[in-house]
Amino acid sequence: MHGGVYAKITPKTQPNPYLEVDERDILTPSGTKLTKINPAFMTRQANELAFEKYGIIAHITSLKPIRPQNQPDAWESWALKQFEQGSHEISTIETINNIQYLRLMRPLITEQGCLKCHDKQGYKKGDIRGGISVGVPLAQHLAISKNNLKTLTMMYGFIWFAGITGTILFMLILNKQISKRLKAEKELIHREKLEGVVEMARAVCHELNQPLQMILGNSEIILMEGTDKETLLKRVKLIQEQVNRMGKLSRKLIKIASYETKEMPQGKVIDIDKSSGLE
Ligand code: HEC
Numbered sequence: 001m002h003g004g005v006y007a008k009i010t011p012k013t014q015p016n017p018y019l020e021v022d023e024r025d026i027l028t029p030s031g032t033k034l035t036k037i038n039p040a041f042m043t044r045q046a047n048e049l050a051f052e053k054y055g056i057i058a059h060i061t062s063l064k065p066i067r068p069q070n071q072p073d074a075w076e077s078w079a080l081k082q083f084e085q086g087s088h089e090i091s092t093i094e095t096i097n098n099i100q101y102l103r104l105m106r107p108l109i110t111e112q113g114c115l116k117c118h119d120k121q122g123y124k125k126g127d128i129r130g131g132i133s134v135g136v137p138l139a140q141h142l143a144i145s146k147n148n149l150k151t152l153t154m155m156y157g158f159i160w161f162a163g164i165t166g167t168i169l170f171m172l173i174l175n176k177q178i179s180k181r182l183k184a185e186k187e188l189i190h191r192e193k194l195e196g197v198v199e200m201a202r203a204v205c206h207e208l209n210q211p212l213q214m215i216l217g218n219s220e221i222i223l224m225e226g227t228d229k230e231t232l233l234k235r236v237k238l239i240q241e242q243v244n245r246m247g248k249l250s251r252k253l254i255k256i257a258s259y260e261t262k263e264m265p266q267g268k269v270i271d272i273d274k275s276s277g278l279e
Helices: 041-052 073-086 113-121 141-223 229-255 270-274
Strands: 004-007 025-027 033-037 055-063 091-095 099-109 128-137 262-265 267-270
Touching: 033 113, 041 055, 041 128, 055 073, 073 091, 073 099, 091 262, 099 141, 128 141, 141 229, 141 262, 141 270, 229 270
Parallel strands: none
Antiparallel strands: 004 033, 025 033, 055 128, 091 099, 099 128, 262 267
16 A cells, blocks of 8 residues: 555665665664665565464465575465465365464455556556465464363263263153052052942942842742732732842843932942933
8 A cells, every 4th residue: 555664774674685776774863773664575574574473484486586595385375376276275184393283375466556566567457466374373273272172071971972862861761650659540440440430339239129129029029928819919929029120130230331420329220221321
């Protein structure tokens, strides 16, 4: 944007011999010496700082470098060729001097402002002027990720274990409860069946009681008194009536299709009339 900026000349910031512009070195009114810093030079200084502070290797380079030291290494020239084929970013894991690095490179595209200094080499707007590569040493990050992996493995392992144990425990408890319930249900059904049988027995006894009494009474009288034919017939007729009554009861019992009850002094009994539907 500025076509370069001026900085004080110091042992570290010496005039750039490759920078061919007017007024590369100037004097301020008070006599301080300044030199023009082009973007690549400033980038280099920033790269040096990154290396000193973080061990990050960064490099501004090009397939056609103006400054011979800006020559790309093998990986960089491969990446730069990829940019010419249309890639926008290249990154891989590489080993340099036995140290593992994550290397990443992006292209530097020629803009209008770059042409001030770079049109001499024949660049046009939009051309790939070169690129900047950075390499981040991975050892520290790998150590952190290894540590994280250990913690995560332990955490997930614990969750997995707790989950499985919980599920098994839950299943056992549920199973126990289900069988308890089934047993109780079975007992209940059994009790209800027995109750039904008892209620039926009570009802039948109640219904049979009166006719049996009358049959017994009349036959005893016949046997004891040995009466005349007319009274005998009367008594036999009475016995017949009671037998008919019992027959009717048995027909009703066969027809029983529902469960209806009524209260009697001796307890709950089956309501035979209602249950058979033959009132
Ligand atoms: C003030 C002049 C000036 C401007 C403006 C300028 N450059 Fe440069 N550039 C140079 C000089 C001189 C070099 C070679 C010396 C060095 O590396 O400092 C260089 C080097 C480079 C390099 C390193 C490869 C090589 O050729 O040595 C790249 C990449 C680069 N410039 C890209 C750009 C881009 C992209 C722009 C625009 C955003 C730009 N420059 C603007 C002067 C300039």
